[in-house]
Amino acid sequence: EPEVTQxxxxxxxxxxxxxxxxxxxxxxxxxxxxxxxxxGQKVEFLVSFYNxxxxxxxxxxxxxxxVERPDGSNFTLKIRSTKLEDSAMYFCASxxxxxxxxxxxxxxxxxx
Amino acid sequence: xxxVTQPDxxxxxxxxxxxxxxxxxxxxxxxYLFWYVQSPGQGLQLLLKYFSGDTLVQGIKGFEAEFxxxxxxxxxxxxxxxxxxxxxxxxxxxxxxxxxxxxFGGGTRVLVKP
Numbered sequence: 001e002p003e004v005t006q007x008x009x010x011x012x013x014x015x016x017x018x019x020x021x022x023x024x025x026x027x028x029x030x031x032x033x034x035x036x037x038x039x040g041q042k043v044e045f046l047v048s049f050y051n052x053x054x055x056x057x058x059x060x061x062x063x064x065x066x067v068e069r070p071d072g073s074n075f076t077l078k079i080r081s082t083k084l085e086d087s088a089m090y091f092c093a094s095x096x097x098x099x100x101x102x103x104x105x106x107x108x109x110x111x112x
Numbered sequence: 113x114x115x116v117t118q119p120d121x122x123x124x125x126x127x128x129x130x131x132x133x134x135x136x137x138x139x140x141x142x143x144y145l146f147w148y149v150q151s152p153g154q155g156l157q158l159l160l161k162y163f164s165g166d167t168l169v170q171g172i173k174g175f176e177a178e179f180x181x182x183x184x185x186x187x188x189x190x191x192x193x194x195x196x197x198x199x200x201x202x203x204x205x206x207x208x209x210x211x212x213x214x215x216f217g218g219g220t221r222v223l224v225k226p
Contacts, residue, residue, distance in 0.1 A: 031212070033213070033214075035214075035216075041218075042202070042216050042217065042218045042219060043156070043202060043204075043214075043216040043219075044216070045213050045214060045215065048213050056213055091155065091156060095212060098212040099144065099163065099212060100146075100158065100161055101146075101158075101206075101212065101214060102158075103148075103155050103156040103157075103158075104155055105154065105155040106154075106155050
């Protein structure tokens with residue numbers, strides 16, 4: 001069964017460092033998303049991406065964040081200068097037609 | 113903007129007993145509705161979804177949910193809980209017009225007693 005894959009599964013970084021989280025969505029899907037879940041809290045929407053551009057972003061997704069689909073298969077989330085409060089589990093998801101979302105296993109980011 | 117409320121933060125249930133998890137949403141039109149399950153340290157697995165049609169939806173692992181428009185609810189049920197059902201359950205609402213951006217509830221953690 002096709003699945004969304006994310007790398008790395010866990011990354012530890014120093015505050016102020018740049019981090020790139022990678023996702024390989026399901027191959028025929030057209031909509032892509034990043035969500036995050038701070039430990040013990042709800043899953044929060046960050047950004048959606050369709051037709052090679054951001055279709056919607058939340059207030060969390062400030063100038064420190066960016067997304068890219070560099071090569072037609074990967075979908076990346078970059079955090080330019082990490083803060084302590086960026087520590088969270090980041091989930092990538094994809095959808096064929098904007099209906100059901102398929103989530104990856106998540107990338108846990110720890111900022112020290 | 114849509115919102116989702118899961119009133120119960122924790123529920124403890126005995127193995128073999130029935131389970132019902134509550135979910136209420138706020139949205140002006142008929143949304144897409146989902147239930148996801150998350151085991152500790154794991155990702156989000158879709159249990160079931162409602163887009164339209166029959167308001168009683170069957171999902172995986174013996175779960176079902178009923179959409180009640182009049183109550184803005186989408187409660188999840190399972191007739192007989194297994195120890196492996198211990199996990200956190202998230203209700204989510206999506207809006208097709210917004211590319212189905214999902215808004216999640218706060219989650220309900222289910223503990224199963226032997």
